[in-house]
Amino acid sequence: MNNIFTKNRELTEKLGFSLLTLMTLLTIIPIIGTVIYIIAQGAPAMSWEFITGFPRDGMREGGIWPAIIGTFYLTLGTAIFSVPLGIAAAIYLSEYAADNRATRLIRLAIINLAGIPSVVYGLFGLGLFVLFLKFGTSMLSASLTLSIMTLPVIISTAEEALRAVPQSFRTVSISLGGTRWQTIRRTVLPEALPGIITGVILGLERAAGETAPILFTGAAFFLPRLPHSPFDATMALPYHLFVISTQVPEMPIQIQYGTALVLLVFVLGMNMIATFIRSRARAKRQW
Amino acid sequence: MEKDLNWREFIITRLIKFSGYSAIIFVSLIFFFLLKEGLPTLSEVPLGDLFALRWYPIESYYGILPLITGSLLVTIGAGIIAVPFGIGTAIYLSEIAPRWVRNLLKPLVELLGGLPSVVLGFLGILILSPALRVSLNLPTGLTALSGALLLGGIAIPTVVSIAEDALDAVPKSYRDAALALGATRWQTIWRVTLPAARSGVLTAVMLGVGRSIGETMTVMMVTGNAPALATGLGDLFSPIRTMTATIAAEMGEVANASTHYHVLFFIGMVLFIISLIVNVTASAVVFRQKKRAERVLS
Numbered sequence: 001m002n003n004i005f006t007k008n009r010e011l012t013e014k015l016g017f018s019l020l021t022l023m024t025l026l027t028i029i030p031i032i033g034t035v036i037y038i039i040a041q042g043a044p045a046m047s048w049e050f051i052t053g054f055p056r057d058g059m060r061e062g063g064i065w066p067a068i069i070g071t072f073y074l075t076l077g078t079a080i081f082s083v084p085l086g087i088a089a090a091i092y093l094s095e096y097a098a099d100n101r102a103t104r105l106i107r108l109a110i111i112n113l114a115g116i117p118s119v120v121y122g123l124f125g126l127g128l129f130v131l132f133l134k135f136g137t138s139m140l141s142a143s144l145t146l147s148i149m150t151l152p153v154i155i156s157t158a159e160e161a162l163r164a165v166p167q168s169f170r171t172v173s174i175s176l177g178g179t180r181w182q183t184i185r186r187t188v189l190p191e192a193l194p195g196i197i198t199g200v201i202l203g204l205e206r207a208a209g210e211t212a213p214i215l216f217t218g219a220a221f222f223l224p225r226l227p228h229s230p231f232d233a234t235m236a237l238p239y240h241l242f243v244i245s246t247q248v249p250e251m252p253i254q255i256q257y258g259t260a261l262v263l264l265v266f267v268l269g270m271n272m273i274a275t276f277i278r279s280r281a282r283a284k285r286q287w
Numbered sequence: 288m289e290k291d292l293n294w295r296e297f298i299i300t301r302l303i304k305f306s307g308y309s310a311i312i313f314v315s316l317i318f319f320f321l322l323k324e325g326l327p328t329l330s331e332v333p334l335g336d337l338f339a340l341r342w343y344p345i346e347s348y349y350g351i352l353p354l355i356t357g358s359l360l361v362t363i364g365a366g367i368i369a370v371p372f373g374i375g376t377a378i379y380l381s382e383i384a385p386r387w388v389r390n391l392l393k394p395l396v397e398l399l400g401g402l403p404s405v406v407l408g409f410l411g412i413l414i415l416s417p418a419l420r421v422s423l424n425l426p427t428g429l430t431a432l433s434g435a436l437l438l439g440g441i442a443i444p445t446v447v448s449i450a451e452d453a454l455d456a457v458p459k460s461y462r463d464a465a466l467a468l469g470a471t472r473w474q475t476i477w478r479v480t481l482p483a484a485r486s487g488v489l490t491a492v493m494l495g496v497g498r499s500i501g502e503t504m505t506v507m508m509v510t511g512n513a514p515a516l517a518t519g520l521g522d523l524f525s526p527i528r529t530m531t532a533t534i535a536a537e538m539g540e541v542a543n544a545s546t547h548y549h550v551l552f553f554i555g556m557v558l559f560i561i562s563l564i565v566n567v568t569a570s571a572v573v574f575r576q577k578k579r580a581e582r583v584l585s
Contacts, residue, residue, distance in 0.1 A: 013473035017383055023375035024384075027443055028392060031399045034410060085306050092307025096300070108570060109310040115494070115566040116317065116559060117501025119531045123538070123555040127320035131543065148313050155310065181296045202401075209403030212503040212531075216538050238405045238504075245409045246508055253413075260406050271401050275394060 042261025070234035077143025086154030094162035114152035142218025153203035161195025194281030325552035342514035357527035364435025373446025381454035400444030408508030429511035442495035453487020497565035507532035
C-alpha cells in the first residue's frame with residue numbers, strides 16, 4: 001500500500017488490463033477460428049448427393065443422409081419425452097413447491113443430473129433401457145437416455161422463464177375466479193413461452209450433438225437403410241463423425257469436414273434460433 | 288361441470304407434482320443401476336488387483352489406477368488452462384469491457400460450450416495433435432497434452448459464464464466505495480470485487496473442472512488411449528487413457544455380465560460419485576453465499 005500515490009499503480013493497471021484483454025482474445029479467437037475453419041473446409045463437400053445420398057464404398061463415398069435423419073429422429077424422440085416432463089417439473093418448482101427440504105432435494109438432484117458424465121448416462125441407458133427393459137439397441141433406448149440427460153437444462157431454463165412472470169399476473173387471474181391450473185395454463189405459461197422454448201431448444205441442441213450416451217444404446221456404425229421403427233438402431237451425425245475420423249482407414253478428408261460442417265450447422269442453427277427467440281421476446285416484453 | 292373441473296385440476300396437479308419429483312427418481316435410478324452392475328466387481332476381482340497398475344482386460348488385468356491417474360492428469364492440465372483464462376475472461380467481460388462488447392462476446396464464449404465434443408476431438412486429431420507433434424518434436428501428437436488443451440477449451444465456457452454472473456452480481460456500491468477511497472479500477476477488481484464474488488468464482492472453477500473429468504469423446508479421440516500410469520505433469524507429453532474413454536471404447540465389445548462388463552460399470556460408479564461430490568460441494572458453496580448475501584442485505 002505504500003505506493004498508492006505513485007505513478008506505479010497506473011502502470012500496473014494498464015499492464016493488468018492489457019493482460020486480461022489479451023487473455024480474452026486468446027479465448028475468443030480459437031472459437032471463431034474453429035467455426036470459420038470448419039465452414040471453409042467443409043463447404044466444398046456440400047452437394048445434393050452428399051446431403052441426400054447413402055454412404056457407399058465403406059463410407060468413403062456418397063452421402064450422409066441416414067446419419068442426418070437419425071439425428072433428427074433422436075432429437076425428436078428426446079423432445080417427446082423430455083419436453084412435457086421438463087416443463088411440468090419446472091411448473092411444479094416455480095408454481096407449487098414450497099421452500100422446504102423436499103424442494104431443496106429436488107434442486108440438488110437436478111444439479112447432479114446436470115453434472116453426471118455423458119458416458120455414465122450411456123451406461124445407465126444400457127443397464128435400464130437396453131437390457132433390463134429389453135428395448136434393445138434402439139432409437140427408443142437412445143432417445144430415453146438422451147431425454148434424461150437434457151431434463152436438467154429444460155427444467156432450469158423453463159423454471160427461470162416461469163419465475164420471470166410478475167406475481168401480479170397470477171394475483172389478477174386468481175382474483176377473477178381462475179383456479180391455480182387455469183391461471184398457469186392461460187396466464188403464466190403463455191407469458192413464459194418464449195423463455196421455455198429457448199430452454200427446450202438449448203437442451204435438445206445438447207442432445208443432438210452428444211455421442212457418448214448413444215454409443216451403446218442406439219447408434220449404428222453403418223445401416224444400408226433408414227430406421228423404420230423406434231426399435232431399430234440408427235446412424236447419427238456425431239457418432240458418424242467419430243467413426244469416420246477414427247475407425248475408417250483412408251477416409252477422404254473432405255467427407256470428414258463435410259460431416260463436421262453438417263453437424264455444426266445442425267447444432268449451431270438450433271442455438272441461433274434459441275438466441276433469436278430470446279432476444280425478440282425480451283424486446284417485445286412489456287413488464 | 289364444476290365437479291368435472293375439480294377432477295381435472297386434481298389429476299393435473301398430481302401429474303405436475305410427480306414430474307417435479309422425477310429428477311430425484313432419475314438420480315436414484317442411475318445410482319441403483321450403476322451399483323447393480325458395478326458392485327459384482329468387488330466379488331469377482333480382489334481389491335488388490337483392482338487398484339493395481341496394469342489395465343489389460345484381455346488377460347484379466349483390471350488395475351484401474353492408470354485410468355484414474357490418466358483422468359487426473361488431463362483434468363489438472365485442463366484446469367491449469369481453464370482457470371486463469373476463464374477467470375481472466377470473466378473479469379474482462381464483467382469489469383473492463385464496455386457493455387456492448389460483453390453482450391457480444393459472452394454468447395460467443397457460451398457458443399463454444401455448445402460445440403459437440405466430437406467436433407473438437409475431430410479437429411484435435413487433424414490439427415492440434417500434428418501441430419504439437421511437430422513443434423514439440425514428440426513421437427506422437429496423441430498425448431495427454433492434446434486432451435488437456437481441448438478439455439481446457441471445453442471447461443472455459445462454464446467457468447466464464449458462471450464466474451461472470453458472480454462478478455456481475457457484486458453490488459455497484461462496493462466498487463463505488465473503493466473508487467471513492469482512491470483505489471484504481473485494477474485495485475478495486477483484486478481487493479474488492481473478486482473477493483466479494485469468490486464463492487461464485489469457486490463454483491465456476493469446480494463445475495468447469497467437474498465437466499472436464501466427465502468429458503468422453505474428445506479425450507478418447509486425442510489422448511492416444513494407452514493405459515499407462517501417469518506419475519507427474521511430465522507425463523503430459525505421452526499417451527494416456529482416462530476412465531471415461533475406457534468405458535466408451537470397451538463397453539461396445541464386452542459380453543454382458545462378464546467381469547470386464549462389471550468393472551466398466553464400477554468405473555462408471557466411481558465417476559458418478561466424483562461428480563456427486565463436486566456438485567454437492569459446489570451447490571453448498573452457492574447456498575452459503577446466498578445466505579451471507581441475505582444477511583448483508585437485511
